[in-house]
Amino acid sequence: MxxxxxxxxxxxxxxxxxxxxxxxxxxxxxxxxxxxxxxxxxxxxxxxxxxxxxxxxxxxxxxxxxxxxxxxxxxxxxxxxxxxxxxxxxxxxxxxxxxxxxxxxxxxxxxxxxxxxxxxxxxxxxxxxxxxxxxxxxxxxxxxxxxxxxxxxxxxxxxxxxxxxxxxxxxxxxxxxxxxxxxxxxxxMPNAIPPGFRPRSLRDAPLIVAAGRLMGEKQYAHLVNAFALVADRMPGWRLRIYGDGPSRFEVMSTVRKHGLWDRVELPGPTTDMATEWAKASISALTSRSEGFPLVIQEAMAAGVAVVSYDCPSGPRAIIEDDVDGLLVAQGSEQALAAALLRLATDASLRDRLGEAAIAKAASWDIDSITDRWRTIFERAVARHGASTSGRSTAHLRAGRPAAARSRHEAPAGAEGTGVTPAQAREAALAVASRVADQVCDDWFVVPPHAGETVLVLPMSARRAFLDGLAATDLPPYLSVLDPERGGWPARRGTPSDLVPHLRGGRTSVLVLEPWPLVDGRPSLLAGCGLRVEWWEEGVDGDLHSPGQARYATHVPRGAASATTVVERLEVPTFPVMVEPTPEECRFPIDVVYTWVDGSDPVWDEARRRRLAEATGTMQTPAASGRARFVDRGELRWSMRSLHLFAPWVRTIHLVTAGQVPTWLDTSHPRVNLVDHRDILPTDALPTFNSHAIETALHRIEGLSEQFLYLNDDVFLGRPSRPEQWFTPSGSAAVFPSSGVVGLPDQDDLPFLHAAATNRRLLQDAFGVTTTRTFKHTPHPQRRSTLAAISKQFATDVDRTARAPFRSETDVSLLSSLAQHYGLLTGAAHVGAVDYSFVNLSAADVKRRLTQLLDRDQDCFCLGDHHEMARPPEVVDQLVAETLDACFSVAAPWEH
Missing domain, CATH: 3.40.50.2000 (Glycogen Phosphorylase B;)
Known part of the structure; x- marks a missing residue:
């Protein structure tokens, strides 16, 4: 051959x-x-x-x-x-x-x-x-x-x-x-060890050896830092790093920084590493990533006790932790230092690991690896020669084949039907805390506050926790995620599938969360997980964070002396972690809806009588046409989106003209039904003008100072936190759109007339000119800001309140005027939101609605129109199917 x-x-x-x-x-x-x-x-x-x-x-x-x-x-x-x-x-x-x-x-x-x-x-x-x-x-x-x-x-x-x-x-x-x-x-197929005589280490010399190209990926500065942490506790031990490369000056500077010039050696490259390994008692590898590092193979073949950073491939595949070497968490200098100290001060441990390393190295013998390669080559040649087509061209004809099912897609029966994101988070924490209780005493939880919940265990409990997780009765909608790190792709699976692959490593993070895909679409529960971290024990006896930490980079073992409630569960934590932080909103937040059932014949007769008395632009379809009052049942789904994605909302105030949705349980403690008569003057009723209704919403009895105003065609698209809508000081977020107010008298649309009125008022009061409209999102509001506007611009606000239909003299208080006023008075700030607007009158409405199922927006709006490209009944069906798929879990206030 x-x-x-x-x-x-x-x-x-x-x-x-x-x-x-x-x-x-x-x-x-x-x-x-x-x-x-x-x-x-x-x-x-x-x-x-x-x-x-x-x-x-x-x-x-x-x-x-x-x-x-x-x-x-x-x-x-x-x-x-x-x-x-x-x-x-x-x-x-x-x-x-x-x-x-x-x-x-x-x-x-x-x-x-x-x-x-x-x-x-x-x-x-x-x-x-x-x-x-x-x-x-x-x-x-x-x-x-x-x-x-x-x-x-x-x-x-x-x-x-x-x-x-x-x-x-x-x-x-x-x-x-x-x-x-x-x-x-x-x-x-692993690489073979080059043949030839290899002297064995006696493991009695006080010498740590590392070898490789001096470059950033090898992270030799970490090794010097770790050695510095324990050098005083290892008298007589030296660190020798063979190799050359662009990071040499960085390593030398680190040596100089720690004053270790007499303890750390950089002799450059050598052509006889076999002899140098035999002089060492300990070998260290600190690479960020490796394929199948020859330096570990050679060190183990010489019987040297090896300690290495864990990598997604390479060291983890070679070293069986605490059997033929030691693995420590990637990047943890404290853990590396502790491992070096442990090896340097325990000769019996060095001998045990070194002898096991020699046995492991026998599997990389050149003769056995060569025999395996010969078989692979011969089989490939025979199979290729038997093929009638020679080189495969399948991928050219059909594109790169995909796996039968995405590794992130839920298996059959794991959809989590009826489960809310909050319930999924609670289930994940309940499972993890139960297993943590079984395997160690000094675990604790970092509460979410304005971030994510983190359950922390000592690294020494990692394997027992994984085994316990694999043995526990995990809800089928939860998966185990081994996150992406260092460019290595994430892995996901059931505990029984994934835990065997994780046990041998020393990774510091695991996520317990719902499967992100169900039937090829993002799950309702996507992203609602629990982060589990294992903190390595350092030479100081403390547990050290594997990365950025919210409260402390290291904590004493067993010092979690407080408890707190997270996801309705009482969990151990540190006293400093119980109190709220300056980054989170601590005030109540309500939601206000305005809603009307346009198919109600009694209400529609009142509308017709009132319209007969109206004049001017009130008679236009844009101001009073039927499309403004079409109800497809969107309110039920919009309120479901709050139940699913904003469980922190205190009370939902539904403002109506005496109408009640048939499906709504008005006795539910979180729902408050508000009649127009409760907030608007008698001479303004009946009204069919949303601008008029908005002028009175801040008068709702019991309404919180900060609240979100939603129309029933606005929906949350994924889990949200109060801090997206308000700052901890209570400032309301505003979301400018790409739409412009335009020049005076350029457009007859009622909302632009209102924008022009708003502009005039603000020009007179503040000497500024407004230019932008705002996205049709949930509108964060401050009750005091609305009251101040109503007082300062009383004439215009009162006139709007008494306009039965949209008028050219209206102000748009909650969708524009309050936002600009807040920016000018310090009560508001420009926020950021991922938002989609779906025009239901568009010809491609089906495609646009289907895209909502990707759940890649914080909120979205379904905009109606008087002229539809598709038959109204078709659009109604598409909307119902889409919203039911988006918000499939009923809220507790539904009959």
């Missing part, structure tokens, strides 16, 4: 080059092997290559001139560094147009039985340029999610390979899920 390897360069120093040289040298004992090195920039390779292997240097820049077959030196020099044309330049910043020319000449004449690519960009080129009779095997040598070029080339071209080999099981599972039925054979 003829085997060819294709890689960016075989000449450099690094994990990929080392792994390929080791593998190629081993294969050369049995097969004809050749290496295609895209670039050569030095005379000799860093790693010794078997003389039996043929190396093809496609771009030779090792001398004074650049040489590429078929090009003159000046032509080659002109192309060097020019963006490539055969691939997207972002897929691999190191490949250029010169590589295009060289690869386009070399790959079509490859005669090997199997070609092995080692980067996604080279895989994409191989699938397009290598002869169809050649089998393709792709080897990923890094964590794919960490590639600066992203995942596109791997996900696009992997289906055209015969085999894709990933270094760890999580990486293989991720790729299989992404590709679904279009996945090729995917195998998990």
């Amino acid at each position: 003829r085997i060819a390897y294709l890689l960016p360069t075989i000449y450099g120093m690094g994990g990929t080059a080392s792994a390929i040289v080791t593998q190629a040298n081993a294969m050369a004992r049995f097969h004809d092997v050749e290496i295609y090195s895209v670039y050569r920039e030095v005379e000799a390779a860093h790693y010794a290559i078997d003389p039996a292997i043929t190396v093809h240097d496609l771009v030779d820049a090792s001398g004074e001139q650049v040489h590429v077959a078929g090009l003159m030196p000046d032509e080659a020099a002109a192309l060097r560094g020019t963006p490539p044309l055969l691939i997207n330049p972002s897929w691999d910043p190191n490949l250029d147009a010169l590589a295009d020319v060289a690869l386009e000449a070399a790959l079509p004449i490859v005669t090997a039985d199997v070609l092995v690519s080692v980067t996604p960009a080279l895989l994409s080129l191989a699938t397009q340029l290598v002869p169809s009779h050649v089998a393709l095997v792709h080897q990923e040598h890094r964590s794919s999610s960490q590639r600066t070029s992203g995942l596109e080339p791997l996900l696009t071209f992997a289906p055209r390979a015969d085999v894709v080999a990933m270094l760890t099981e999580p990486m293989a599972t991720w790729l299989s899920d992404e590709l679904g039925t279009g996945a090729p054979e995917i195998v998990v």
